[in-house]
Amino acid sequence: MNTRQPISHTAKPTSPKLLCVSFNQDQDCFAIGHENGFRVYSSDPMVERVKRTFNKSSSSSRSGIGHISMLHRTNFLSLVGGGKNPKFPINKVIIYDDLKKKNTLSLEFMSPVLNVFLSRIRIISVVETHVYVYAFSSPPKLIATYETIRNPYGVSDLSNSLSINNDTSPTAPSSSSSLSSSSSLLLSSSSSSPASQSSVNEILAFPGRQPGQLQIVDISPQHQHRNLISIFKAHRSPIRCISLNRQATMVASASETGTIIRVHSISNCSLLYEFRRGLDKAIVYAMKFSPDGTKLAVISDKQTLHVFRLDRHMSSKATGGSASRDSTPSPSTTDSSALSSGNPGAVGATNQDSLNRQHFLRSLPIFTSYFQSQWSFVSLHLSPNPSLTTASSSSTVNSSSKATGIGNSHTAEKFNESINSNSQINDRAALGWSSDDSIILVWKFRGKWEKYVIVKNESTNEWGLEREGWRSFGEFQ
Structure with a gap:
């Protein structure tokens, strides 16, 4: 036998x-x-x-x-x-x-x-x-x-912005280099470098020397000799993900626990927002601000895409003095108190007019900070295989997969009904914004490109995510 x-x-x-x-x-x-x-x-x-x-x-x-x-x-x-x-x-x-x-x-x-x-x-x-x-x-x-705590994933981010300054003209790169004379464009036919009328503000963010510490360094040419450094306690656990906005005014971070997303001001290290991703521990491996800095997209190994709304009024407070810091701030006392008490009452994330979801018991003082948290104003559980609900071709547009705001991702649960054997592999996606309302995901393991759009349902007055298209990369030979 x-x-x-x-x-x-x-x-x-x-x-x-x-x-x-x-x-x-x-x-x-x-x-x-x-x-x-x-x-x-x-x-x-x-x-x-x-x-x-x-x-x-x-x-x-x-x-x-x-x-x-x-x-x-x-x-x-x-x-x-x-x-x-x-x-x-x-x-x-x-x-x-x-x-x-x-x-x-x-x-x-x-x-x-x-x-x-x-x-x-x-x-x-x-x-x-x-x-x-x-x-x-x-x-x-x-x-x-700069020395850091053990950082096996290379967690860090760089943001560079331009400020108009007619008196300074940085060299990019050095005039003694042959690179400057040959820096022709790879993908476009004209250069848009405004070096003669602007100065470069470059902010670098990475973990500090202690668990949960976040280190902000200004590496701009006009500030490199002053060595402007800010170190503050952002989380209790080691930091797992960092993202800077394009304007170099805010930094978002998530720890290895992955339940809380905190956004700090770069100028004074104050805590601006505290968002709750969920209750279960998760690895937040990608975060990106929208181009205008009013939204923050977050992906975790739970394969859920969250989008948080940042109020324009509070976001503007982060810009004050960010490009002209003259001293190294001490660790943020605002953030320390938030970590110890768990009360984000003074944080901008508690704005009643925010589109982010809040618990209906948040106004009662007897409950813990969990009920005062803010959740994403729209989220979507991502499909392990886009072809399950779309045509079998390698490229599909105007897909019908949608999820409403209010965190109801039940419309995407049908994706899980036909998960194949490859779903055991926890795929990772790179995250980017093609516009203020369009999110691009590029999946590494299965080699897929996806586009999601934030839309508003006029009949229900609810926000949602709609997959507008996807495409396969094919074979690389």
Whole structure:
């Protein structure tokens, strides 16, 4: 009698289709790295702009890209090796000039590189216990090194904004570098660099040296010699996710617990908002502010997309003095009291006019801070497979999947009824905004692009999320 275990004939993917996904500074483009090279796409609509394959000559050649960062829409990208056959060492950052099809700069470290950020004047490399800031010049010049708590996921963020200043004109990059003369655009035909009439404000955020600490550093050229640093306690647990708004006035953070999202002012480290994602512990792995800074999108490993509303009045308070800090603030007493008492009564998130959902018992003083929390004004449980409810083609638009606000994601529960065997793999999505009401998700494991739009139902006066389209990346060869 044959007692051998049957061999499963179902092919299960064992590695993600995309090794990495990264949006550019304006989030109008994104780059992906895979086992054979990298590609660049426009965010909305998803259109391939650049395709680079490194293993054309030999199938065994090293070609995997594990991390990629774009410099706006220019021809410069940062590459770090990854995958089964890394193109470059995982402890080395390569600045790649796509116009010349060659490596321009190289930075090597003693440990694997976990994150890289580019600006027109800076290169920031994040390793497990340090953050390195270099001048974007040839050769790169080390400007500062910051020690952090153990940061195995490279949690950090960079925001750069322009302020009009007719008296200053920063160089980007250094005039002694050959990069400035060859920084032609990769995806557009005209440059929009206003260096002659504006100054650059660059804010870098990363974990501090203690669990829950958040460190804010101004690495702008006009402030680098003053070493403006803010360190404050944002959470009790170690920080898992950080996001800066485009205006460089607010920073959002989530801890490893993942139940609370806090938004602080960069200028004085005061607590502006405290949002509740849920009650269960979850890994918040992606957060992004909308371009106008009035919404915050959050994704966790619960595969739920939350969007929180930030009141314009409170958001404007975060702008005061953010570009002209002259001293290093002490740890935020406002946030410390909020952490100890759990009472966000003085926080802007308790605005009665907010679109975010609140508990109906919030006005009673006898209840705990849970009843005073604010939930997302719209949320959606994401489908593990977009094709379950759409056509079987590789691209679909005007999909019918919707979820209303008020947190009712029951309309998306039908996605779970037909989950296949691949659903056991917890996929991760890169998050970006193509407009103030349009969210782009790029899934790494299954290689999917999705677009969700925030819409208002005029008949019920409720807000919701509607999936407007999705598309598959296909095979990378």
